[in-house]
Amino acid sequence: MGLFILNPGILTTVQDAGRFGHQAAGFSxxxxxxxxxxYTANILVNNPPDLACLEMTFLGVTAVxxxxxxxxxxxxxxxxxxxxxxxxxxxxxxxxxGDKLVLGPAKNGKYTYLAVAGGIDVPVVMDSRSTNLKxxxxxxxxxxxxxxxxxxxxxxxxxxxxxxxxxxxxxSEIGPAPDGASRSxxxxxxxxxxxxxxxxxGLREFETEAYTLLPESDRxxxxxxxxxxxxxxxxxxxxxxxxxxxxxIPASGTPIIMLAxxxxxxxxxxxxxxxxxxxxxxxxxxxxxxxxxxxxxVEEANRLYQQHQKYLKxxxxxxxxxxxxx
Amino acid sequence: MDSIQFYPAGDSTVVVQFGGTINxxxxxxxxxxxxxxxxxxVKGVGELIPTFCTLSVQYNPRVIGYQKLVKQLHRLxxxxxDGAAAAKTIHIIPVCYGGEFGKDLPFVARHAGLxxxxxxxxxxxxxxxxxxxxxxxGFSYLGGMDERLFTPRLETPRTKIPxxxxxxxxxxxxxxxxxxxxxxxLIGRTPLRPYDPDRDPAILYQAGEYIRFVxxxxxxxxxxxxxxxxxxxxxxxxxxx
Numbered sequence: 001m002g003l004f005i006l007n008p009g010i011l012t013t014v015q016d017a018g019r020f021g022h023q024a025a026g027f028s029x030x031x032x033x034x035x036x037x038x039y040t041a042n043i044l045v046n047n048p049p050d051l052a053c054l055e056m057t058f059l060g061v062t063a064v065x066x067x068x069x070x071x072x073x074x075x076x077x078x079x080x081x082x083x084x085x086x087x088x089x090x091x092x093x094x095x096x097x098g099d100k101l102v103l104g105p106a107k108n109g110k111y112t113y114l115a116v117a118g119g120i121d122v123p124v125v126m127d128s129r130s131t132n133l134k135x136x137x138x139x140x141x142x143x144x145x146x147x148x149x150x151x152x153x154x155x156x157x158x159x160x161x162x163x164x165x166x167x168x169x170x171x172s173e174i175g176p177a178p179d180g181a182s183r184s185x186x187x188x189x190x191x192x193x194x195x196x197x198x199x200x201x202g203l204r205e206f207e208t209e210a211y212t213l214l215p216e217s218d219r220x221x222x223x224x225x226x227x228x229x230x231x232x233x234x235x236x237x238x239x240x241x242x243x244x245x246x247x248x249i250p251a252s253g254t255p256i257i258m259l260a261x262x263x264x265x266x267x268x269x270x271x272x273x274x275x276x277x278x279x280x281x282x283x284x285x286x287x288x289x290x291x292x293x294x295x296x297x298v299e300e301a302n303r304l305y306q307q308h309q310k311y312l313k314x315x316x317x318x319x320x321x322x323x324x325x326x
Numbered sequence: 327m328d329s330i331q332f333y334p335a336g337d338s339t340v341v342v343q344f345g346g347t348i349n350x351x352x353x354x355x356x357x358x359x360x361x362x363x364x365x366x367x368v369k370g371v372g373e374l375i376p377t378f379c380t381l382s383v384q385y386n387p388r389v390i391g392y393q394k395l396v397k398q399l400h401r402l403x404x405x406x407x408d409g410a411a412a413a414k415t416i417h418i419i420p421v422c423y424g425g426e427f428g429k430d431l432p433f434v435a436r437h438a439g440l441x442x443x444x445x446x447x448x449x450x451x452x453x454x455x456x457x458x459x460x461x462x463x464g465f466s467y468l469g470g471m472d473e474r475l476f477t478p479r480l481e482t483p484r485t486k487i488p489x490x491x492x493x494x495x496x497x498x499x500x501x502x503x504x505x506x507x508x509x510x511x512l513i514g515r516t517p518l519r520p521y522d523p524d525r526d527p528a529i530l531y532q533a534g535e536y537i538r539f540v541x542x543x544x545x546x547x548x549x550x551x552x553x554x555x556x557x558x559x560x561x562x563x564x565x566x567x
Contacts, residue, residue, distance in 0.1 A: 023375045025529040026463040026503075125523055135463055135504065137523045193333035193341040193380075238348060239460065239467070241375040241382035243335040265377055265460030273336030301337035302387040309388055 002153030003116065007062035008146050009103070014120050014139035015260075017050035019128035023241065023264045030130035030138065031260050033111045033219060033283035035276075036312070037075035041115035043316045044072035044092045051119030052129035054145070056112045060103020061145065065095040069153060070117040076109030076284060109284035118154025133219075133261070184210075184290040185281055187257075189247060189272035190301045194237060197269040198249070202230030206271060207293055211255060215287035219261040221248075222282055224291055228253020235269040242266050245274035247293075259283060275301045277308035330403060332396045340383045340395055348378045348469060353457055356381050357534040358404040368398050376533045377458045378467070415535040416453055418562035419501070419516050421492050422547035423449075427515035434477045434494060434511050446541055448472040449513065453536040454499065464503035464521040464529040468537060471499045483509035490516045492539065501537075503529070514539075517551040518561065530561065538564075 005012075015038065018031025032038035032055055039049040054061065060078040065071075073080045073089045080087050081102045087093050089112075095101065106112055122129050122140055131139025140149055195203065211226035229249050242248075246258040248268040257274055258266075259282075272295065274282065285291070296304070331343040342359070344352050353376075360374050360381055370389030375382040385395055423446045424431040435442045454468035471494070479495045484507060487493075491502040493510030502508060503521035520530045531537065542550065553559035 021373055022463075022528075023373055024459065024533065025527070026459040026461065026465055027528075126528060135521075135523070190334050190336050193335050193343070238346065238378045239458070240341065240377040240380045241335075241339075241460075243339045243382070243384075245336050263461055264375065265458065270335070273334070273339070275337045298334040298337070298392040301334070302391045305337040305387040 001150040002066055002121070003151040004064045004066060005061055005145050005147060005149040005151065006064065006100075008144070008149065009056045009059040009061050011057035012061055012145040013055050013131035013133070014052050014122050014129055014145075014151075015055045015131060016052040016119075016129045018260070019126055019130050019132065019138065022126055026264050027126065028132055028134065028261050028264060029244070030128070030132045032113065033260050034075050034109075034113070034280040036280045037111065037113045038115075039312055040090065040315065041072050041074040041113040042119075043318075044074070044090065045070045045115050045117045046092075047115060047117065047119055049312070049316060051115070052122060052139075053116075053120065054114040054151075056103060056106075056114070057110060059105050060112055061114070062100065062102045065099045065101070066097055067153070067155075068094070068096050070094055071101070072115050073103065073112060074115070075112040076106035078103035078106050078112045080104075110286065111283060116153055121152040121154045182281075182285075182289070184292070185285055186292050186294060187278045187282060188275045188296045188301070188304065189293050190275065190298050191272045191295050192270075192298075193240070194269035195271055197231050197235060197237070198271055199230045199232055203271070203295075205229065206255075207295060209292075211291045211293075213285055213287055213289040213291055217287065219259060221259050221262060222257040222285075222291075224255045224257070226254055229255065229271060231269065237267055237269050239265045239267040242270070243273050244276060245279055246270045247272050247274060257282060275304050277304055332399065334392055335382065338385055338387055340385065340392065340399065342381045342383060342399060344379050344381075346379060348457065350455055350469070352379055353455060353469075353534065355404055355406075359402065362402040362404060363399070366398075366402055368395070368402075370395070377460065413565045413567050414453065416538050416564045416566060417531045417535060418564065419492075419518060419537055419539050420542045420546070420550055421450075421514040421516050421539045422542050422544055423514035425544060427544075427547070428492070428513040430477075430480075430493075430511035431513045434475065434513055437477050438474050440474065445475060445513065448475055449499065450539045450541055453538045456531055456533050456535050456537060458533045459529065462503055462506055464531075466500050466503075466520075466531065466537065468498060468500050471497060473497075475499070477511050479509040480511065483507055487512065488515065490518065490520065492516060514541075515547075517547050517554055519554065 015032045018029040042049045042051050072092045125138045136142035209227045211224035214223040216223045242258050248256045250268045333341045335341050356376050370386045372384040435445045457467045476497050477494045487502050487508045489504045491512050492514045493512045495510035
């Protein structure tokens with residue numbers, strides 16, 4: 001059928017850019033934890049940047065291709081080998097029918113992405129191919145991959161083959177993976193929507209204290225330990241919507257940063273929201289990483305967003321004709 | 327009327343806050359604001375998420391910046407609720423109360439000092455506004471339950487509640503859209519599928535609409551269940567002023 005899974009790793013799911021447009025009905029966005037790595041994997045094989053890839057957590061898959069195609073591996077380094085021969089990440093590779101791809105444990109982060117030319121061709125459910133594990137929809141039968149799964153691939157044509165040989169960028173053009181194993185990260189945070197729930201001291205300490213990323217962190221959120229953030233009078237709010245990167249302060253006072261599988265609404269005060277371009281490095285950070293916050297204005301955050309999008313577009317242009325296609 | 331506030335939620339969302347109390351007038355106002363916004367087709371605006379007292383407006387900062395968007399949103403705010411509400415859209419939800427479908431009905435009745443029949447009577451005796459959907463796909467936060475039925479949640483939540491279960495949690499009542507853990511007192515179950523990923527839309531109802539529970543017998547429940555399975559059941563929606 002396409003890509004046959006011999007070993008599924010620990011938590012491997014199909015994810016595209018995410019399931020947008022259904023949050024008002026209570027559907028989580030899902031999508032990649034490291035959106036930059038998914039984007040890069042796709043453009044490396046000349047896909048539109050939001051096509052469905054495999055997202056692997058901590059440990060990669062062992063899989064066999066049933067056809068000639070192209071693929072790329074990005075995100076945390078899982079020491080990929082093709083038929084036993086080491087191959088670089090962040091580079092497009094040709095696979096022939098019967099070729100075996102083996103991905104090992106993640107060395108410098110948590111999440112690794114495998115893009116295949118044309119994308120993983122699972123059915124679109126409510127406008128997305130992303131797996132929503134809680135509802136059991138999207139992705140491959142709404143679940144994480146298991147040994148023996150046979151993933152449908154989009155059929156690639158001869159035309160692509162010629163194009164690929166000419167145009168695919170090399171690793172040096174795209175640049176290496178961000179280092180998820182760094183011991184300390186800085187996250188930029190826009191204050192609000194409930195920053196006013198916290199005391200001046202609480203807000204000040206939120207910026208000056210160092211927090212530690214806990215192992216309980218998952219696709220739903222990054223949990224931190226550290227000095228509790230002081231609230232004026234409780235942190236319960238009338239439930240409202242939760243944006244990507246929302247920094248919730250529950251009754252314990254220690255922050256939880258809401259990520260891809262976050263629930264759509266919640267009842268804890270949110271001191272601020274991490275800017276979207278800082279989410280990938282948080283997602284890739286290992287437990288024990290020191291996390292520091294710095295407030296930025298919303299105007300600065302808008303500017304950072306634009307800058308980041310420009311950077312991604314620039315990467316995409318290196319693939320030749322791709323940006324004109326979308 | 328409470329004042330309206332704008333807050334950023336990161337680099338690509340504006341939260342528009344309509345005061346701090348849950349009531350139908352606020353909910354109607356938020357629904358009207360969302361409608362205005364959809365009709366105005368403001369460039370760069372994406373998903374809209376209504377909640378009890380807010381509308382979350384997602385936007386693309388490459389197309390429009392926060393300050394400029396807030397100015398535009400200001401212009402699209404609806405006037406204070408004038409009471410001239412549009413026709414209500416009411417979803418008819420058949421529910422089999424008690425027995426195997428509503429194991430906590432005896433407890434709820436005891437807690438309220440009412441008979442089981444009286445609980446059913448009070449629960450079905452009014453329409454409930456869907457303030458918002460969230461927590462789970464299609465999980466509806468309903469307002470306006472009869473005060474006599476307020477019942478604390480279970481001390482130990484159940485690990486699996488079947489889809490369609492109708493429960494009471496504190497001052498709220500609602501329907502579990504899919505199998506999930508939960509701590510609400512279960513008083514009945516509907517054979518309807520509030521959530522069906524193969525249906526478009528996947529969720530039967532949306533925020534701003536109403537739900538009316540109608541009691542059915544276990545026999546009727548089974549018959550409806552068979553109809554739904556066969557695809558011959560037509561979901562009933564009524565419009566009332």
